[in-house]
Amino acid sequence: MDQKHEFLLSRRQALLAGATLSLATTLPVFASETLNALQQEGTIPMTETYVTTKDGVDIFYKDWGPKDAQPIVFHHGWPLSSDDWDAQMLFFLLNGYRVIAHDRRGHGRSQQVSEGHDLDHYAADASAVFEKLDLRNAVHIGHSTGGGEVARYVANFGEPQGRVAKAVLVAAIPPIMVKTEAYPGGLPIEVFDGFRSALAANRAQFFRDVPAGPFYGFNRDGATVHEGVIQNWWRQGMMGGAKAHYDGIKAFSETDQTEDLKNISVPTLVMHGDDDQIVPIAASAEISVKLLKNGTLKVYKGFSHGMLTVNADVINPDLLAFVKS
Template sequence: MSRITTKDGTGLFYKDWGSKEAQPILFSHGWPLSADVWDTQMVFFADQGFRTVAHDRRSHGRSDQVWANNTMDQYADDLAELIQTLDLHDVILVGHSTGGGEVTRYIGRHGTARVAKVALIGAVPPLMLMTEANQGGLPIDAFDGIRAGTFNNRSQFFRDLTIPFYGYNREGAVISDGIRDEFWRQGMMGGLKGQLDSIRAFSESDFHADLAKFDVPTLVLHGDDDQIVPIGASALETVKIVKDAVLKIYPGADHGLTQTHQDRFNADLLAFIRN
């Protein structure tokens, strides 16, 4: 298995597929998943002539489970170390959900010298938590509930979470037990402490200043029936901050649209990259 060791001694697992001479696309996964959630995209885009890379965030998947430093700043710095170690240039950053926060904070802390384009998919920026200045966010009680469910019975909570995550509670939804089982498998590979810390990282991190530093073409793609990261406090606010961002909304789509709308998503991302 391919791994790098970060400056603080944490081992990070990553996948690196396709031609090493091709333009790289780096995929960042959501909570509580792993790089495996991007396998279909990695194969599809490698077949299209790109180099595809995805890593397991620290304390997730096959990466080391660490007690401390499970923060958005550290996630961004880990991403920077991966990009530097693999010597990626002209990279296209694609982040889903928490991964969208990770990508955004990377640009805020490390700039866009190595970045060609960015795609934020169902992403958490600019801020998920409701505050006086962010009335469209979710109340802290919502995230306390996620913490409690994860701590008290993580296995059952992850299985139950797949229902709103993929919109399986909507009329006419076709439920895939395979997708639900795979979500559970990936989630249970991670470390409990890191996953609990990550809830604070994705819900309470304020990305307004990071988004203001974007200066490359940016796609903001979101489902308008996303029950995990509501579109009003995320995508619709992000495009007000990122200059000339392209907003693409999937009517009726859920949070896990990279899987439930796989072919459409792959085609739209490819079109954005090649445009």
């Protein structure tokens, strides 16, 4: 082996060692040791694969944990992927649950198709995954656009099929984000037109500005800015397709989910930060909980739209308490 290849090999070894050390210091020591031990024993099977929908779209999903454990299912927000649930999937995995998350069509590792970027397809695609896995007694947790996906899935697939035990809407878009006659407190359509213009002009820069600013509240005075969180948001966004992201703006802003909420009867926890600059609480959570038959609202003072990531130490135990309740 020549000197150049020796250098590359040693540098690769150093990077791997550094990544291992980073993971060990990121997870609590007991959690890291527990996860390693369970994997070595073979009691936590970890698989990643695809399911093909009725209209021929390949949807990527993760399915980790004991197959006989209660499933906790995660639905990600726009324009991200199932990776946005890392903190929750590891948390629930280590608490003995089976955890499942998928990448929405056009997002993450799922197929970048041209059409079908609307909540009806989102819910049907999700259902294709859960029907393949034959999930029962599942708790569905959705963030932002994923919360809209949960509402449509539970109302139209999950409850009719008897697959859902509970639901959680976190900083979620229902009942509708855009201002309408029925919901005059919504945001003007010009806000979403601005999103479309920014995405079409320079998606990479737009996907840097959103997490660096309002998404995690990093634009607030005194905020602790996490550069890695910003970069990870950008990475997830740029993995997906521009067409899916462009069409997705209409899906998450202009879809009226009033009837979805009214048709959900399972216990539903609505979680929202009162400093959410992306989905304002007054036009979303405070209305949604009144439309739900069995809803509970939990408000987090000063928390941002991205509280699942930057406040996981608070949110995760509350999610667990709701699942166990």
